[in-house]
Amino acid sequence: MDDRQPQKLSTQQSTEPQVLLADWQALSPWSIVSFIMGSLKSIFSNGYALIPIFYAGWTNDISVFWVIDGAIILIGLLTTFAFIQWRKFRYRISRVQLDVKRGLFFTKKDEIPLNRIQNIRLEQTFYFKLLNLAELVIETAGSSKDEARLSAIDAQHAHALKQQLLQLQYEDVESSSQQPDTDATGKSPELTQPIVTRSLKELILFGFYQNNFIWFALIAGPIAGQIEWEKIVQSALFQQLITWVNHTTHESLMLQLVLFVGLLVAGYLLFSMISIIASVLKYYPYRLDKRQQTLQRSGGVIAHQQDALAIKRIQVIHFHQPLLARIVNRWTIYLKQVKGNEVEEKTKQHMLIPAVKPNEIEQIFQPISSLSPTPIRLPNGYMPINIAWLYKRIWLPFIPFTILSALGLLTPLPIEIAVIEVAFVAALVVSALLVVRFKRWGYFLQNDAIWQHSGLLGRHWKRIPFEKIQHVKIIQTRAQKQKQLAYLELGLASGTIMLPYIAIETANLIAARAFNTISPHYKPWI
Amino acid sequence: MNDIDHQHQSLHHTDIYQHGEPLQPQQLTPLTELVLTHIDNNYPKLQLYVAGIVYGLIATIVCLIIGFIVPLSITAKLLLILFILITAALIIRLTYLKALTICYGVFKGELIMRQGLFWISTTALPYTRLQHVNLSQGPLERQYQLVTLKCFSAGSGEAEINLPGLNADTAEHLRQHLLHQAAENQTTNANVITASLDSQHG
Numbered sequence: 269m270d271d272r273q274p275q276k277l278s279t280q281q282s283t284e285p286q287v288l289l290a291d292w293q294a295l296s297p298w299s300i301v302s303f304i305m306g307s308l309k310s311i312f313s314n315g316y317a318l319i320p321i322f323y324a325g326w327t328n329d330i331s332v333f334w335v336i337d338g339a340i341i342l343i344g345l346l347t348t349f350a351f352i353q354w355r356k357f358r359y360r361i362s363r364v365q366l367d368v369k370r371g372l373f374f375t376k377k378d379e380i381p382l383n384r385i386q387n388i389r390l391e392q393t394f395y396f397k398l399l400n401l402a403e404l405v406i407e408t409a410g411s412s413k414d415e416a417r418l419s420a421i422d423a424q425h426a427h428a429l430k431q432q433l434l435q436l437q438y439e440d441v442e443s444s445s446q447q448p449d450t451d452a453t454g455k456s457p458e459l460t461q462p463i464v465t466r467s468l469k470e471l472i473l474f475g476f477y478q479n480n481f482i483w484f485a486l487i488a489g490p491i492a493g494q495i496e497w498e499k500i501v502q503s504a505l506f507q508q509l510i511t512w513v514n515h516t517t518h519e520s521l522m523l524q525l526v527l528f529v530g531l532l533v534a535g536y537l538l539f540s541m542i543s544i545i546a547s548v549l550k551y552y553p554y555r556l557d558k559r560q561q562t563l564q565r566s567g568g569v570i571a572h573q574q575d576a577l578a579i580k581r582i583q584v585i586h587f588h589q590p591l592l593a594r595i596v597n598r599w600t601i602y603l604k605q606v607k608g609n610e611v612e613e614k615t616k617q618h619m620l621i622p623a624v625k626p627n628e629i630e631q632i633f634q635p636i637s638s639l640s641p642t643p644i645r646l647p648n649g650y651m652p653i654n655i656a657w658l659y660k661r662i663w664l665p666f667i668p669f670t671i672l673s674a675l676g677l678l679t680p681l682p683i684e685i686a687v688i689e690v691a692f693v694a695a696l697v698v699s700a701l702l703v704v705r706f707k708r709w710g711y712f713l714q715n716d717a718i719w720q721h722s723g724l725l726g727r728h729w730k731r732i733p734f735e736k737i738q739h740v741k742i743i744q745t746r747a748q749k750q751k752q753l754a755y756l757e758l759g760l761a762s763g764t765i766m767l768p769y770i771a772i773e774t775a776n777l778i779a780a781r782a783f784n785t786i787s788p789h790y791k792p793w794i
Numbered sequence: 795m796n797d798i799d800h801q802h803q804s805l806h807h808t809d810i811y812q813h814g815e816p817l818q819p820q821q822l823t824p825l826t827e828l829v830l831t832h833i834d835n836n837y838p839k840l841q842l843y844v845a846g847i848v849y850g851l852i853a854t855i856v857c858l859i860i861g862f863i864v865p866l867s868i869t870a871k872l873l874l875i876l877f878i879l880i881t882a883a884l885i886i887r888l889t890y891l892k893a894l895t896i897c898y899g900v901f902k903g904e905l906i907m908r909q910g911l912f913w914i915s916t917t918a919l920p921y922t923r924l925q926h927v928n929l930s931q932g933p934l935e936r937q938y939q940l941v942t943l944k945c946f947s948a949g950s951g952e953a954e955i956n957l958p959g960l961n962a963d964t965a966e967h968l969r970q971h972l973l974h975q976a977a978e979n980q981t982t983n984a985n986v987i988t989a990s991l992d993s994q995h996g
Contacts (some may be wrong), residue, residue, distance in 0.1 A: 583949075607949045738947040739954045740924040742826050743915040754826070761949030776824040783920060787903035790922045790979035794948045 287434055292358040292369070297419035298401055299357070303350035304343075305393070306417075344756060357501040359418055366406065368416045378416055381405065386581055386605060388430050388621075390574035392423065397572065402426040406433065434562055437650050463563075464632050466554035466622055470598075474622035475547030477592035478600065540705060552624060558635050563603070565619060577619050579638055581605045583736045583762035587629075587729040594727070598623045599646075601632070604762040606794050628663060639733070640716060646729055650710030652719045655752050657769040665698035711767055711774075716757070716785070718778055720765055736760050736783040736793050742775050758782070761794045810980035826916050830897040830908055836938040837959025838893035841951035845889040846936065853882035898957050900968065905945060907955050919954050924949050929965055945972070 277439065348409060358369040366380045389405040403419040404426050421429065466474070505680040519525035554567045558579075567573040593599065603619040626646055633644040663733040700768040703726050712719040720730045739759035748754055748769075756767040756775040769777075786793075814936040823829075857875045860866070866874070893909045904920040927946040935941065939962045943955035959969065 275859050585960070738949070739917055739919040740825070741917040743910070744826060745911050745913055749914075759950070759954055760948065761947070762844055763949065772824070772826065776826075781919065783903065786922055787920045793923070 290360060290362055292360050295354060295357050295359075295418065296401070296420040296422075297354065297397060300347070300350045300354045301395070302393070302403055302417075302419035303353045304346050307349070310367065323530065330450050347380075359416075361429070366416065367520060368418075382417060382433060386432055386577070388433055388576045388789065389431055390426055391568075391574075392572040392574075398678070402434075405427060430574075430576060434560075435576060453672075463556045463558050463635050464554075464621055464624075464628070465556075466551065468548065468552060470623040471548050471552050471554060471597060472544050473596060474551075474600070475544030477590050477596065477598065478547065479540050479543030492679065495635045509718075543642065547622070550618070554622065554623060561638070563619070563636070568598055575619065577603065577605065579636060580792065582619075582639060583760050583794075584733075584765070585633075585639070585644070587731075589723075589728075590726040593623075598762040599629070600624070601629070606761040607763050644714060644731065647721075648720050650712045650719070651770075653706070653709045653711075653767070653773075654751070654769040654771070655706075656748075656751060656753060657709065658702065661702055662699050665695040665702070669695045709768065711770065713774070715781070718767075718781075720767060730765060732758055732760065732765055732780045736794075737782045737786060740779045740782055742772075742779065744772070797819055804829070810907040823917060825906070826914075828899060828906060828916075830906060832894075832897045832939055833957070834938075834961045834964075835957035837896070837940055838890055840934060840938055840940065841893040841912070842886065842890040845886045849882045849885050853878050858964070882919075894958060900971065905955060905972070907957055917955055919945055919947065921972065922979050924972060924976050924979075927969055927972050927976075931962075943968060 277783050352372050353370065356370055356372055356375075360367050363382075365382055365387075366378075367379045368380070370376055373460075376690070385406055387405075387407040389406060390602075391403045392401075393403070399420075400423050401420045402423045403417060404421060406416045406418070418426075418429075511529065513524065517527060549569045551567045552569055555563045555565070557566070562576045563579055563582075564574060565571070565574045582603045582605060584604040586604050588600045588602065589598070590600075601621040601624055605619065624632065630643050630645045635637060669688065672683060672688050672691050675681050676685075676688060683742065701724060704724075708721060708723045708727065710721040717731050717733045718733070720728075720732065722728050722730075737758050738762060741757035741759065743755040743757065746754070751768050752772045754772045754775045756770055756778060758765045758767075758778075767778075856878055860878075861872055862872055864871070888911065892909070895911055895914070896907070896909040898908070903922075904918045905924075906916065906918045908914065908916045925946050925948050928946065930942050930944070931940070932942075935958075938956070941960045941962050942956065942958040943960055943965050944957070945955040947954045
């Protein structure tokens with residue numbers, strides 16, 4: 269990487285001397301606002317844990333004044349902390365690294381080498397937009413813990429900083445902060461053709477198919493635990509409701525069922541609405557640009573975000589189609605990057621392309637030619653894995669049923685028939701799901717990449733380029749060896765990918781193609 | 795020419811070697827069949843001792859608890875104790891056998907490691923994807939001059955190759971070799987970057 273430095277010097281010389289901040293810099297006092305907001309956000313995003321507390325407080329008639337006092341104390345504390353944070357925060361950027369120093373009692377100094385920077389997000393919250401300020405979030409190798417935030421920076425300056433941190437050519441910095449050039453490479457971001465944009469309608473669609481009930485359950489769980497169901501059932505309102513239901517449905521079971529299903533659908537739609545609103549707020553107006561060797565996504569209603577990602581950091585392209593998306597035939601494309609050591613992958617959510625039609629895929633990836641020399645489009649079919657995968661698993665769900673019936677028949681233990689029936693039905697359902705899962709397993713082999721297909725109700729296609737593979741692992745049991753089958757594990761910087769029960773020749777072929785691509789010469793891949 | 799003809803005539807049949815048909819690509823040894831080197835003999839022994847002590851202690855404690863505390867008939871107790879002892883012996887035996895299976899190979903382009911008793915896994919890590927190498931030695935390993943070699947690639951926090959039971963000298967050689975390979979890669983890397991910059995300017 270050092271070889272780049274002289275090049276930069278010669279191209280830079282007189283263009284943008286103010287971009288380099290070799291001395292320790294303080295942030296603008298406005299950053300106090302964003303520090304406060306940051307703490308508030310982290311409190312509220314863990315807020316569903318507080319709901320039971322509020323509920324308990326509400327039922328126990330805590331005075332409003334207490335709440336107001338509490339809020340004032342909270343804001344006061346946060347402001348003090350934010351002030352200290354601002355006073356102690358210093359950063360500087362040299363040619364090779366970004367240094368950030370912070371902390372009152374325990375001074376923490378981060379040194380981030382520029383070539384380790386994974387993502388840079390330029391975020392403009394609505395109140396910063398008015399002040400023409402922006403916040404830069406710098407993520408290194410996918411770890412959320414070690415990210416650095418430079419808040420309340422002048423927007424123009426933030427743009428320039430972003431370019432520099434991404435080690436782009438200086439001509440680009442110059443043109444993006446000044447007037448657009450006639451030169452093809454030096455166009456301002458407003459004038460370049462975006463790779464992909466998403467309309468409001470498509471984002472609504474995305475919100476609709478992407479939602480899942482898990483979130484609902486997460487929020488509803490603690491609340492439901494707090495409610496005293498017995499009291500509700502005995503309450504006059506509920507009794508009235510029951511009578512109303514019985515009256516309107518004329519006590520017919522069919523109509524009651526319809527009502528129940530209707531309520532469920534209504535609940536689901538309500539939940540979809542939340543998801544849709546979240547999607548629109550986060551992504552609208554969605555736009556993905558390619559500038560130099562980076563991809564930049566921008567969008568967001570309340571906080572305008574601009575994420576930048578170096579193209580070479582993209583490892584696996586993951587196409588996901590949830591169950592609902594199958595109806596509308598849309599895919600979500602995730603650009604998977606180098607994984608951090610943390611469990612929570614924060615970068616995962618940032619680089620995605622929502623609601624893509626299958627025929628749009630080729631166009632989207634055409635400008636990003638460094639990802640693949642050949643056009644990227646979803647394969648039409650896939651080779652299935654060996655049926656032995658299913659044989660090995662299909663009988664497992666029947667174990668509880670077998671044990672229960674054996675105990676019921678052979679021992680005097682009191683086991684009810686109903687329990688055995690439930691176990692049998694559950695076993696049938698699980699084995700049916702296993703069959704579906706088996707049907708979805710497969711792979712598609714190309715000269716420069718291998719595709720993995722999997723899924724249960726939704727579908728996943730993962731494109732694994734051979735040049736990004738880090739290690740290959742072939743796992744065989746003795747039985748598999750006899751049947752000429754193997755598990756193949758492909759290790760990538762974004763995680764490992766497994767192909768179970770494929771023919772050993774295929775596994776060897778994939779391994780051979782991977783090694784022929786990566787072993788002979790070194791090429792930076794992350 | 796005459797000399798050569800003369801030599802040809804005087805050839806014995808042992809002087810001619812029949813190479814046979816050249817090997818087809820399909821006949822080359824696949825990854826899973828490569829002949830690899832076993833690790834130091836002391837490592838399985840060490841594993842046997844450690845497992846013997848640990849599982850032996852656990853089994854003894856459980857047996858004592860059953861013998862004195864759990865209210866059961868004598869026969870039930872004896873059967874249970876017998877079962878526990880057999881299980882412990884089996885686990886110790888399997889630990890030893892598993893340690894015996896570990897082997898590795900240093901090839902031109904990659905490091906290969908194979909291990910496993912029931913699930914036999916063969917891992918290949920090309921030198922071009924090696925991020926860092928780590929040698930470690932625990933107190934017990936020090937007694938036997940053994941070293942664990944860990945090879946890391948990017949992304950995941952855990953080692954792609956975790957090769958225990960290397961002889962200390964071998965491990966040091968291996969580490970030197972891997973570092974040399976990595977350094978070679980880095981120099982070619984730098985060349986590639988300058989080349990790409992040149993092409994951009996040109």
